[in-house]
Amino acid sequence: MKQSLGLNLSHSLTMTPALQQAIRMLQLSTLDLKSEIQDALESNVMLEAEDGHGEIDTREATRAEQLENQRTSSGSQADIPEDLPVDADWNDIYAGSAAPAPAPSSEDDDYWDYRQANLTNTPDLHAHLTWQADMHPFSEVQRAIAEHLIDAINEHGLLEDWHDLADRLVTDFSTDGNAIDTVLTEIQRFDPPGVGARSLAECLSIQLQQMPAHTQARDLALHIADNEPLDCLTARDHAAVAQRLGIDIGLLKQAIALIQTLQPHPGEAFSDLESGYVVPEVFVTRRSARWHVALNADIAPRLRINSQYQALVKRADKSADQTTLKSHLQEARFFLKSLKSRNDTLLQVAQTIVQAQRAFLEYGEEAMKPLVLRDVAEQLDIHESTVSRATANKYMQTPRGILELKYFFSSHVSTTDGGSASATAIQAMIKRMVANEPASKPLSDSKLADLLLDNGIRVARRTVAKYREAMVIAPSRERRQPAT
Numbered sequence: 001m002k003q004s005l006g007l008n009l010s011h012s013l014t015m016t017p018a019l020q021q022a023i024r025m026l027q028l029s030t031l032d033l034k035s036e037i038q039d040a041l042e043s044n045v046m047l048e049a050e051d052g053h054g055e056i057d058t059r060e061a062t063r064a065e066q067l068e069n070q071r072t073s074s075g076s077q078a079d080i081p082e083d084l085p086v087d088a089d090w091n092d093i094y095a096g097s098a099a100p101a102p103a104p105s106s107e108d109d110d111y112w113d114y115r116q117a118n119l120t121n122t123p124d125l126h127a128h129l130t131w132q133a134d135m136h137p138f139s140e141v142q143r144a145i146a147e148h149l150i151d152a153i154n155e156h157g158l159l160e161d162w163h164d165l166a167d168r169l170v171t172d173f174s175t176d177g178n179a180i181d182t183v184l185t186e187i188q189r190f191d192p193p194g195v196g197a198r199s200l201a202e203c204l205s206i207q208l209q210q211m212p213a214h215t216q217a218r219d220l221a222l223h224i225a226d227n228e229p230l231d232c233l234t235a236r237d238h239a240a241v242a243q244r245l246g247i248d249i250g251l252l253k254q255a256i257a258l259i260q261t262l263q264p265h266p267g268e269a270f271s272d273l274e275s276g277y278v279v280p281e282v283f284v285t286r287r288s289a290r291w292h293v294a295l296n297a298d299i300a301p302r303l304r305i306n307s308q309y310q311a312l313v314k315r316a317d318k319s320a321d322q323t324t325l326k327s328h329l330q331e332a333r334f335f336l337k338s339l340k341s342r343n344d345t346l347l348q349v350a351q352t353i354v355q356a357q358r359a360f361l362e363y364g365e366e367a368m369k370p371l372v373l374r375d376v377a378e379q380l381d382i383h384e385s386t387v388s389r390a391t392a393n394k395y396m397q398t399p400r401g402i403l404e405l406k407y408f409f410s411s412h413v414s415t416t417d418g419g420s421a422s423a424t425a426i427q428a429m430i431k432r433m434v435a436n437e438p439a440s441k442p443l444s445d446s447k448l449a450d451l452l453l454d455n456g457i458r459v460a461r462r463t464v465a466k467y468r469e470a471m472v473i474a475p476s477r478e479r480r481q482p483a484t
Contacts, residue, residue, distance in 0.1 A: 022338040029393035030279040030299050045309050046332035050302035125270035126150055132190045145169055145183045157195040157267025194266040201225050207262045217254035280397035282350040293351045295343055305332050349390045352376050353408045365428035370412040370420050416456045427467045434473055442479040
């Protein structure tokens with residue numbers, strides 16, 4: 001086959017590094033944005049934070065550019081392009097951005113207030129159990145068996161793969177199953193109560209056995225945990241369960257109430273978990289019969305370009321220091337521009353959402369209008385993916401509470417008059433109907449569908465069941481209570 005050279009023309013879409021950064025910053029949550037700003041301040045000498053807090057200010061960058069244009073030809077204007085190659089990545093352009101940023105300074109009180117104040121510091125469960133095993137009078141063989149058993153306890157405090165583990169320990173230590181059971185029984189007496197259990201029923205039983213013998217309804221609760229299926233705890237028909245057990249219904253309720261005070265996952269108290277701390281990005285208030293939308297001015301410090309470092313930039317100087325200063329200056333400009341673009345997009349999306357959901361803000365969930373990402377994107381003339389990024393992990397503080405921006409979006413359900421209703425409104429109506437139903441005759445899914453049809457909303461029974469399960473509402477047979 002003969003080889004030859006040829007030219008082919010093609011079109012492709014690529015993103016500039018500045019656009020890559022703007023898109024990435026748009027989808028950051030409030031806490032992640034603070035971390036991003038802190039990293040930029042520590043890695044870029046051209047950026048500095050003003051005293052106080054407020055909305056992120058980009059006018060300093062514009063003012064600095066005007067000052068550069070007024071400088072004399074003796075030369076301190078930086079020859080820095082406004083655009084970057086489109087076939088590059090942000091980290092390829094700025095070497096400083098590729099290196100891992102140093103940890104936030106301990107002097108940044110705001111950052112640690114958000115990140116560290118809600119982080120619980122608790123001992124490790126395995127270390128806690130190992131310490132107790134070291135204090136226990138085990139023999140050398142028993143101590144070795146105890147180490148294997150403790151290693152098999154998961155983060156919830158329950159023992160996993162008991163049968164395989166027991167067979168392996170019998171083989172490894174040339175012992176019998178009774179010796180393994182003896183060590184496990186001792187571990188199950190350790191703190192926290194219920195640790196080392198092989199099932200949920202055994203976990204509850206261990207905790208009940210450690211209670212004082214005179215605890216009210218303790219013996220009945222032990223019988224239920226050891227011999228009865230645990231789904232009887234959630235059954236509303238207590239009379240049928242009491243009749244099957246041959247006991248008084250009042251005593252049964254006391255036993256169930258006692259079981260409900262137990263911890264099904266005893267190891268959770270020893271897990272380091274960061275609380276779900278929420279900082280609203282947007283504030284919505286009602287003034288003079290109108291709804292006003294504003295960004296949270298306290299989520300980020302005011303940023304500007306350092307004028308002293310900027311004055312050191314010279315056009316003709318090609319030294320390494322000058323190259324670094326020019327690179328940092330351009331990076332700072334794009335960073336401020338990305339922040340402004342992020343805030344502008346977020347504010348526009350929030351205003352569009354509030355405008356579409358004014359009825360919800362005034363009357364509640366049942367007045368929620370159907371809204372999808374495409375509706376907001378078409379109104380703002382942006383792409384749906386931009387709306388999705390702008391609403392991801394962002395929260396809005398309203399008179400009805402702090403709500404995630406995604407909460408305001410729901411699918412359409414057709415009505416009998418040719419209109420549409422939102423899934424959120426339908427769920428709110430189902431919740432209201434269930435709350436007002438007779439306790440002795442709860443509404444079935446078919447009956448709920450008929451009631452919704454009377455309100456002009458046509459939904460199938462299986463759709464009602466799906467909405468009911470999403471709201472963690474039990475079926476009608478489990479909601480039924482005997483008449484008193």
